[in-house]
Amino acid sequence: MVDRSSTGSRPARIWRGHPNRGQPKADRTASNLSIEYSPDASGKLPERAFFKYNMNGRDRVAVRRHCAAVREALFYDEINRGLDDPIGPEAYDIGGDYDDGVAYLIIEDIADDHYLVDKADVDSPWGGWAPFETVPAERFVETTRRLARFQAAWWNHARITEPDLSSSTGDMLSVPMTGTETFVEKTLTDEWEDNIVEGLEKRGEPDPSASRETMRAAIEAWPDIWKDRASQGNLSLMHVDMHLRNVLFRKTDDRPILIDWEGLTTRLGIIDIAHLIATSMLSPDYLSRLDGLLVPAYHEALIEGGVTGYSLEDCERDYRLAWLALRRDLMNTR
Structure with a gap:
């Protein structure tokens, strides 16, 4: 459950995500989500999203915050959002324990129209x-x-x-x-x-x-x-x-x-x-x-x-x- 108020293009109160299919690996898991909303939800409300939980690279760097998992989160949270013409999918939610090399993403699912x-x-x-x-x-x-x-x-x-x-x-x-x-x-x-x-x-x-x-x-x-x-x-x-x-x-x-x-x-x-x-x-x-x-x-x-x-x-x-x-x-x- 992700509960946050509407901010910019982020959806308000995503309250249920069902993993339709996943790609489990030792250091990361990815799933497609079907999303439902509470009646008072507002803003941009996508019906589908892509979820990724990631720890990749954290045991192969001197500083875990610099690992691949956190780097991708940084891309979506800062780099891609700062572009006039974003080069990657839109991110709805990003977080994790960066100091421990752990990150998650909930991003736009573009499979249907790409x-x-x-x-x-x-x-x-x-x-x-x-x-x-x-x-x-x-x-x-x-x-x-x-x-x-x-x-x-x-x-x-x-x-x-x-x-x-x-x-x-x-x-x-x-x-x-x-x-x-x-x-x-x-x-x-x-x-x-x-x-x-x-x-x-x-x-x-x-x-x-x-x-x-x-x-x-x-x-x-x-x-x-x-x-x-x-x-x-x-x-x-x-x-x-x-x-x-x-x-x-x-x-x-x-x-x-x-x-x-x-x-x-x-x-x-x-x-x-x-x-x-x-x-x-x-x-x-x-x-x-x-x-x-x-x-x-x-x-x-x-x-x-x-x-x-x-x-x-x-x-x-x-x-x-x-x-x-x-x-x-x-x-x-x-």
Whole structure:
């Protein structure tokens, strides 16, 4: 039971939620809710909502308040609500014990009027899940522009340098984790070498040993490269887990909405675009085509959003750095 008076767009007195289906995990649970109201309820009264109870990442960070569960709550409570054009679903209620790394969300259920794009019914040339080869380039372009507009709103903003946004969330790998000497030492082990070669062989890599050495060099060089790049500014918020299963498109006009903001952090925004392309498992021809479309579209949307002092050449350089940053966790997708 959530009982609160009407404030802004929040509903008044949600009094009963029935979990229709859940996705229980060790560190989080999600359910769709059907909502009923008391007779005196007023304001915006949705009949359905999405509930998420989350503890993800709290045992993998030094400060539990910085974990993935709380980071997503922070996104919905502060970041998304502060946008003129919110990039995520509307939040009705947010809370939890943040100091203990626990958060809950009650957010808009957009399943009925949005859709997920389909994967192709073929194997990926890179292994892993099926490719999104049949998704029109326009969906990639609009998702890219949407991300850029979001990032433009937070470009070089003082708020994004604070630890609750700039630190690792303890979830999937991101620049705050990979850009350290400690990470390099823990990663480059004999076991890593064996696993990398085995994985590359399964993917049909012509020279697995040479590719392994390229990856080793990239991992070793990245902390210094990132330290130099970060000192130059032009940073913003990143989604981090940017792939097409975290994008829903509105049925009426294909407008994208992004979900799953547990990895939200501060770094090179265009890493999200490289991640979107890499995780789509596309053919080399389609990859090449999107390279030529998405970087200019991303930069154009940043400029339209008010970003200055960041040229297309700067953007293209950062896009190349993005692929270097992703080599550790996306290994041979490119």
